[in-house]
């Protein structure tokens with residue numbers, strides 16, 4: 267790697283960190299735009315991605331290191347300087363970049379933005395580099411319990427590691443595997459929408475483990491595939507596909523003609539549901555409250571479904587009128603941390619608590635919308651028990667017209683195989699480290715036929 271080339275990658279990584287910390291930007295949106303704008307070589311683009319995503323993923327751990335080395339709270343450090351320290355710490359502790367280059371390049375970044383801080387950055391980073399990451403996490407973890415040490419070592423906030431532990435029956439070995447899996451870049455998975463594309467026509471892809479419609483893109487931009495450009499295929503995590511497929515596969519007596527997606531934006535699951543519904547002659551109504559997200563649903567669905575911009579909790583439909591209903595409710599997103607490197611440090615336990623009443627209200631509205639004998643799927647992209655089984659248990663406890671279906675059976679019908687490690691049921695929690703999917707949760711409920 268030539269020094270100039272490495273500098274270009276560092277500049278991009280630093281610009282991403284600045285955008286994330288100064289204007290709450292999403293790294294996965296900012297980085298591709300910057301890579302295009304600065305025209306980096308493939309190799310430099312890979313380095314910039316590693317530096318930006320690696321720094322963001324572990325920034326809480328790097329902050330804990332830095333906090334031991336400076337004489338003021340980190341929030342009192344000028345933000346451009348703090349970002350340069352984080353990027354420098356990442357290079358020193360988690361890459362093979364030589365220490366002298368990591369320190370001097372960080373000083374150069376700061377010279378442009380905050381000249382007076384160059385000596386400070388130089389001194390702090392030299393101290394960061396005096397031991398490796400394992401030694402740092404051991405030092406910092408001395409006062410912590412085993413879970414706290416795991417969280418530090420694998421760069422997650424402790425409360426997130428605790429939520430994973432709750433959902434994994436306290437098995438710390440498995441919690442560690444779950445945390446590790448969050449730090450690995452996920453592959454790009456495509457869905458070939460049934461009736462519109464066949465998976466084999468997606469060039470440069472290979473089959474996945476579970477979904478018959480899924481393919482992994484080996485490399486490159488999915489937008490180069492004609493089927494993706496036409497909307498016959500799309501980018502979609504395999505766990506999201508399994509949620510839609512399980513709802514469609516759940517057994518149903520009587521009509522199967524009217525389906526509802528009550529939380530449709532931006533339209534990934536709705537597009538798959540619409541394709542499946544179309545094959546059976548059923549119609550899908552996709553409801554989304556946020557107008558800009560409803561527009562994305564319209565783009566994704568075209569003429570395949572009716573899209574309504576409305577609040578599902580107001581029940582903008584006749585009670586008992588749907589045969590199958592999905593509510594993929596707004597949640598903390600703790601199940602998709604692989605995809606959003608900065609997300610784990612932005613979320614708080616208060617976010618989870620704050621979503622609880624909306625999640626319950628959306629599930630109630632779904633149960634009111636489905637006909638007797640019909641099926642409701644409640645889904646989250648989070649394994650946090652307060653967003654998953656806690657919600658379903660509470661809502662079922664307050665009404666006597668609905669009960670659990672075994673979601674594992676529906677997954678077996680949908681995929682033709684037994685997925686391993688689905689737990690004792692009747693609900694299903696998928697995990698990156700077990701299934702290679704996002705950590706999607708799925709509960710299937712049946713409205714009593716007599717109600």
Ligand SMILES: C[S@@+](CC[C@H](N)C(=O)[O-])C[C@H]1O[C@@H](n2cnc3c(N)ncnc32)[C@H](O)[C@@H]1O
Pocket residue numbers: 506528529530531532533534535536553554555556559576577578579594595596597
């Ligand atoms: C987790 S996302 C759904 C993702 C979507 N199912 C997909 O696969 O692309 C939740 C969506 O619910 C929407 N939402 C939140 N509250 C809502 C409400 N009361 N009524 C309808 N939609 C709502 C959010 O704007 C968001 O787009």
